[in-house]
Amino acid sequence: MSMGEPSFRGCQMAQWLYRKSVRDTAGMTDLPVGFRQRLMQEFGLRNLTETLQQVAGDGTLKLAFRLRDGEVIETVFIPHEDRGTVCVSSQAGCVVGCVFCATGHSGYRRNLTPGEIVEQVLCCQPLARVTHVVFMGMGEPLLNYEAVLRAVRLLNHETGIGMRNLTLSTVGIVPNIRRLAAEKLQLTLAVSLHAPDDELRQRLIPTQHRYSVKEIVHCCRDYAAQTSRRVTFEYVLLAGLNDSASRARQLAQLLRGVLCNVNLIPYNPIDASDDYQPPDATSIRRFQSLLEEAGITVTQRRERGLDIDAACGQLRRRLNSTGARIGLMIARGVR
Numbered sequence: 161m162s163m164g165e166p167s168f169r170g171c172q173m174a175q176w177l178y179r180k181s182v183r184d185t186a187g188m189t190d191l192p193v194g195f196r197q198r199l200m201q202e203f204g205l206r207n208l209t210e211t212l213q214q215v216a217g218d219g220t221l222k223l224a225f226r227l228r229d230g231e232v233i234e235t236v237f238i239p240h241e242d243r244g245t246v247c248v249s250s251q252a253g254c255v256v257g258c259v260f261c262a263t264g265h266s267g268y269r270r271n272l273t274p275g276e277i278v279e280q281v282l283c284c285q286p287l288a289r290v291t292h293v294v295f296m297g298m299g300e301p302l303l304n305y306e307a308v309l310r311a312v313r314l315l316n317h318e319t320g321i322g323m324r325n326l327t328l329s330t331v332g333i334v335p336n337i338r339r340l341a342a343e344k345l346q347l348t349l350a351v352s353l354h355a356p357d358d359e360l361r362q363r364l365i366p367t368q369h370r371y372s373v374k375e376i377v378h379c380c381r382d383y384a385a386q387t388s389r390r391v392t393f394e395y396v397l398l399a400g401l402n403d404s405a406s407r408a409r410q411l412a413q414l415l416r417g418v419l420c421n422v423n424l425i426p427y428n429p430i431d432a433s434d435d436y437q438p439p440d441a442t443s444i445r446r447f448q449s450l451l452e453e454a455g456i457t458v459t460q461r462r463e464r465g466l467d468i469d470a471a472c473g474q475l476r477r478r479l480n481s482t483g484a485r486i487g488l489m490i491a492r493g494v495r
């Protein structure tokens with residue numbers, strides 16, 4: 161390494177950082193004291209400062225972190241008995257602007273670095289063994305491609321999280337889905353579709369990075385063929401907008417022959433005055449049945465206070481609403 165130390169020091173540090181959740185050089189007790197002090201002076205190991213926590217009734221934890229330049233990002237830890245899933249942000253803000261997402265409304269600030277992405281997971285490791293990571297927090301991961309891929313590889317190699325347990329959720333940035341397919345990774349690709357036609361999708365996801373639903377599905381078909389991995393299509397159900405029988409038939413037609421499953425997410429409104437509402441149970445059942453009759457595998461999110469598989473933004477709104485309801489908040493100087 162460039163500090164004049166033998167190369168095994170790097171392995172020692174990686175063990176402390178990635179496996180033992182030590183984020184302070186003082187705690188890296190098998191490194192020489194002088195080296196630890198130099199590390200502390202010349203490199204800060206911490207990019208993230210925790211500023212806020214909200215805990216839901218089911219134990220799900222929402223964390224807000226301040227970055228070194230003052231930007232604030234959100235991370236979610238979802239416990240499952242003795243292990244946990246972390247939902248990470250890949251950007252501060254987001255350029256995509258999905259209509260039901262608070263992040264989308266507040267605009268884009270900047271890309272996160274690989275270190276800032278990975279550190280979100282490291283911060284959660286003391287809570288429980290992290291076995292799954294989903295890129296569904298703030299930002300569009302495929303618009304921060306290099307950093308996200310670097311983080312994916314670090315999480316896989318250094319923390320030992322299985323590639324299949326890493327899920328990358330995108331609104332469908334076609335050229336980068338193709339790049340990702342060429343990497344031949346075994347990670348899970350989730351595509352937020354939300355509509356089976358371009359006109360409605362454009363209303364719900366008014367991004368400048370626009371690809372037709374046919375282009376997106378076509379490249380997902382190729383992705384599945386190249387990687388042998390089933391693609392998940394996320395579909396947030398919004399009453400009166402995208403939940404009709406004809407939309408279900410359209411979706412079934414669109415996805416015919418694609419190695420995929422559809423994840424139906426009944427929208428979770430903040431309150432009765434929310435612009436969007438979930439369909440009633442009958443409409444949800446009908447939508448699901450029509451897809452299943454067409455041979456498509458469908459999952460529906462079980463009602464948990466906070467749902468790890470919700471599309472990005474939707475998840476955050478769930479968190480916000482749940483956090484507000486339970487009113488348990490430990491503020492430590494959030495802006």
Ligand code: SF4
Nearest residue numbers: 254258261264472473
């Ligand atoms: S839902 Fe995701 S992609 Fe859409 S605006 Fe929000 S953060 Fe961006």
